[in-house]
Amino acid sequence: MPRYEFKEGSSNKFWEITLEGKTFTTKWGRIGTDGQEKTQSFDSPEAALKEHDKLVREKEKKGYELVDGEDGEDGDGDEVEAVEGKSNPELEAAILKDPDNQDAYLVYGDWLQGQGDPRGELIALQHAAANADSAEAGALKRKVTAHLKKHKALLLGGMAKAWSDEELTVQWHLGFIREARVGKGDYDSELDVPETVKQLLAHPSARFIRSLAVGMVDMDGENNYDDVTAAIVAAKEVPTLQNLFLGDFQYPDETEISWSYVNDVSGLYKALPNLRSLRLRGASAELGKVELPELREFIMETGGLPLGAVKSIASATWPKLERLEVWFGADGYGAEGGVEDIQPILDGKGLSNVKVLGLRNSEFTDDLVKVLHTAKILPQLEKLDLSMGCLSDVGAHELANHAAAYKHLKHLDLTENTMTGEGEKLVAKIAGTVAAGNQRDYDEEYRYAAVGE
Structure with a gap:
């Protein structure tokens, strides 16, 4: 707990304050006594911090000096700075217009430093660290860490x-x-x-x-x-x-x-x-009606994908999408739908830019590979991921029988399915590289996706 003391003439007083979340506790009295204690609560951590800083400034103006803990520390020994931040909407707008333009940040940093805002120095330190040689960069990064803490x-x-x-x-x-x-x-x-x-x-x-x-x-x-x-x-x-x-x-x-x-x-x-x-x-x-015009990547990882979500994905509007990965999951954990429900994906509707497709963790993988070789989306793909599903040797034969449809793929992932060694051999060379290890035990009576619960 930071402790402040005031000694002048007959006055011999102490004042302590501890900030934690939405509350702070103050303790005060004559030096040598236990003093009095009071805890105050606020609507938010920001409100508590603002009042905390106000009280500290008031005590310092009255002549109280910090005697326990470093200047500006909170109850955890971490430094607290009372300076209020500044903002310049015009300079921020310049950054928003071109977020990768470092010059816009530097101009803003110069302005902030002129206003006495510590963020200005942080901008300068980070820019210097990013452009320094390895030896100097290390020292600058340590300065950045210290500045952030302070x-x-x-x-x-x-x-x-x-x-x-x-x-x-x-x-x-x-x-x-x-x-x-x-x-x-x-x-x-x-x-x-x-x-x-x-x-x-x-x-x-x-x-x-x-x-x-x-x-x-x-x-x-x-x-x-x-x-x-x-x-x-x-x-x-x-x-x-x-x-x-x-x-x-x-x-x-x-x-x-x-x-x-x-x-x-x-x-x-x-x-x-x-x-x-x-x-x-x-x-x-x-998922509702998906409209994400700038989206490049969508990944849905689940142990059970409801039919409504399957249909949302299949009918989504994301014209710039490059990677689509869907885990379907296990029937026992809410998975619904089948090959017919993802037909729009197989037809490549609205997916002209997709190069990486993952139809993973599915209990209908064998049914999927029966039609996959005719899928309109297949020729445009570079990587295809059918891992974590229920692909058996039956499905492996389907893939091998239509190997020509997959030869353009840079990578095919069939790991964590249910093939035997025979199935692994059948699919070993049908694409540029094929991952087919870590297979799970096959059981005709009980076949399940790799991730359910």
């Missing part, structure tokens, strides 16, 4: 604790957050993930954010992403966000894939007009 209150606001606890990880680019991941670190975590996502997207540091991944939201109850989706939608429009991953967790270590729920994500499409990559992991996906 000014985390300004640069992260109410997210500072999550960052210190490594439940919020960020990648900085020229003074701003370019990539971020939010998720509970363990079962004892008190992190409010949806609230942190909301804070992140509203914070000046994430003004030009490009990538967001969200891990575990709830480790004790039902892990679902409804409130996270709502937080993103509530941001109204995040034009710079290009990559979104909902479900960035390890299964089965953190939770089973079918115990985590994607649910309705259809509201994201308007909120993220420039999305390039959308990756979803979990059960109960509701």
Whole structure:
């Protein structure tokens, strides 16, 4: 707990303050006594931090001096900076217009430094580190780390604790957050993930954010992403966000894939007009009418894909899509649909730019390969992934009998299916490279996708 003391004439007083999330505790009295203590709560971490900084400034103006802990430290020993951030909408607009133009960042950095905003120095340090030789770059990167720690209150606001606890990880680019991941670190975590996502997207540091991944939201109850989706939608429009991953967790270590729920994500499409990559992991996906004009990559990982979601994918509007990967899952965990339901994908409707196709984790793989050689989309593909399904030696014979249809492929992935050694030999040379190892046991009575629960 940072301790301040005031000694002048007959006055011999101390004052201490500890900030934690939405609350802070102050303690004061005569030096040598236990003093009095008071805890105050606020509506948000930002409100608590603002009042905390105000009180510290007031005590310092009255002559109180810090005697325990480094200048500006919070209760965790991490430095807190009270300077308020500045903004220049015109210079920010120049960056938004051309996000890869370093000069636009540097001009903004010069302006911020002139305003006494620590972000300006961060921009300068990161630019110097990126352009220095290896020896000098190391020293500059250490300066960047120290600067981030010193000014985390300004640069992260109410997210500072999550960052210190490594439940919020960020990648900085020229003074701003370019990539971020939010998720509970363990079962004892008190992190409010949806609230942190909301804070992140509203914070000046994430003004030009490009990538967001969200891990575990709830480790004790039902892990679902409804409130996270709502937080993103509530941001109204995040034009710079290009990559979104909902479900960035390890299964089965953190939770089973079918115990985590994607649910309705259809509201994201308007909120993220420039999305390039959308990756979803979990059960109960509701995709609605998919319209993502800038999307290049879509990945749906699940142990059971509902028929409605299958049809949404098959009829989606994403004219620039280059990679499509779908896990269908097991019937026992909600998987529905079959070859007939993905016929629009096989026909390549609206998928003229797709070069990588994954139809994975399916219980109908043998039926799929019976018609796959005639699929209109096949000639345009470079990579085809049929892994984790129920491809048997029967399906292997189908592939081998139509090997000419697959010879143009650079890579064919058939791993984690149910072929025997005989089946593996049949498919070994039908494409540029073929991955066919790690096969699972074949059982005619009980065949299942690799990932269900």
